[in-house]
Amino acid sequence: MPFLGFGQESAIPEPIVCHADKHDAFFQVLAEDSEKTRRTVTSSIDVSYTDFPDVAETAFEKAVSIWETILISNQPIRINAKWENIGGGTTLAYSGATRIYRNIDNAPYRDVWYVCPLAEAIAGKDLNNGDFDINVTLNSNTNWSYSTDGTTFSGKFDLVTVALHEIAHGLGFSSSMKLINNESEGQWGQSSFPYIFDTFVQTEEGESLVDKTNYQNPSEDLKEEMVSNALIFNVTNNKYLGRTPEIYSPETYKEGASLSHVDFRDANASTDTPNAYSIMSPSILAALAIHKPSGEVLTILNEIGWPVNNLETFVVLAEEPEPKILVFPNPVQKKLAIALPIELRSENTEVTILDSRGKVLFEVQKDTVLEPTFYISLTDYASGIHFLTVNSEKGQFTKKLVKR
Ligand SMILES: [Zn+2]
Known part of the structure; x- marks a missing residue:
């Protein structure tokens, strides 16, 4: 929480x-x-x-x-x-x-x-x-x-x-x-x-x-x-x-x-x-x-906590064709903040964290997805590269996460 x-x-x-x-x-x-x-x-x-x-x-x-x-x-x-x-x-x-x-x-x-x-x-x-x-x-x-x-x-x-x-x-x-x-x-x-x-x-x-x-x-x-x-x-x-x-x-x-x-x-x-x-x-x-x-x-x-637009993991470009899904901090040690744009916040949106082999590590609760920014704890997961996937009516979007 x-x-x-x-x-x-x-x-x-x-x-x-x-x-x-x-x-x-x-x-x-x-x-x-x-x-x-x-x-x-x-x-x-x-x-x-x-x-x-x-x-x-x-x-x-x-x-x-x-x-x-x-x-x-x-x-x-x-x-x-x-x-x-x-x-x-x-x-x-x-x-x-x-x-x-x-x-x-x-x-x-x-x-x-x-x-x-x-x-x-x-x-x-x-x-x-x-x-x-x-x-x-x-x-x-x-x-x-x-x-x-x-x-x-x-x-x-x-x-x-x-x-x-x-x-x-x-x-x-x-x-x-x-x-x-x-x-x-x-x-x-x-x-x-x-x-x-x-x-x-x-x-x-x-x-x-x-x-x-x-x-x-x-x-x-x-x-x-x-x-x-x-x-x-x-x-x-x-x-x-x-x-x-x-x-x-x-x-x-x-x-x-x-x-x-x-x-x-x-x-x-x-x-x-x-x-x-x-x-x-x-x-x-x-x-x-x-x-x-x-x-x-x-x-x-x-x-120290700033989402920074210039780092490779975090580049937001003008006229970006995809919805801007913000994850922060990335790399993450403990708590990850996820912000979905309004068009993706729906009862039908599924947010999951997968490891690099595609195994589901974490499924985000449906009601949580409706919040502008929500948080999940990654403390218990192994370090390495993970993927945040968002499956919605607008399509599927993936963000790479580095867990340290
Ligand atoms: Zn100075």
Whole structure:
């Protein structure tokens, strides 16, 4: 049974501060041509701008339109974007979700915080009465490039790239881990519950930092790991990645930057090589335009619970001839959410899960099929490739599932 949100709680998270690196990258990754890929808009992001110059607003909207073809949510994502003087230092921006929620309807995990837009996507409903979900404040003092076509300029910071980055923090690309007590101890969580992102952070030996059998919270041992320069994000869907995402955990702790960004520690991945550039790097270089989040960034968002339109298992194309059957997460470990389009929700629709030999593992109850989104537990089934088949008056449709 899905968890029905008894005891839903919310809190206000701390924003993440992001910095500039004045070196020029002269590197670009352009946005995909939406005409060619026929990628459809799968979410709606509404932005309220305060004091933005028109050129800055146009560039920010470019970033918004990129995320709208990647995220899948039936809840509008509302961003409060401000243009403010944050001083002449290296601060580019700060950002984060307006609120975090735990024990929402349909939450895949209990007692774990989800940022507002993700919580709404999972719950399938508005949780904050239409209030803003994400705050983004850009520094009006930054030497911005407003180019929307990826042209790079020496000494200038690409606003589209930074907007993509800041929105990602608001989407849940953020950790609660920090140093406390004069930086003598490491701590995670808010009201002692971890962020969903935190639950994937682990040592190279595979020890989860939020597993209290490994580390007391707070503790000096936790701090040691948080400044070990050796933390990784435990992705299980490694198909699209050549590497395990490394979490920024420098030996000198950097408040706001440590733990909430990706890092490139591989000897062959210095800043001289293109794969060192990610939209989620701890500091954004000048003359760097990345208008397409990498598979690594999308995989991390997918792992924390976002249905992501860009991963191969989850591509929704415009004018798709077949009804869009959404399954999430995929790969799945425990609980699978299935959303059938309205034309398939009928008394006569049969939904089954088959293993790779065609043996029926699971038959979904008839009345369940009528619900917009329903959940089934796959905990008891073997890992491997399974198939979800939907037999309906509109025809038979099959989706590949990876059970891990
Ligand atoms: Zn950042």
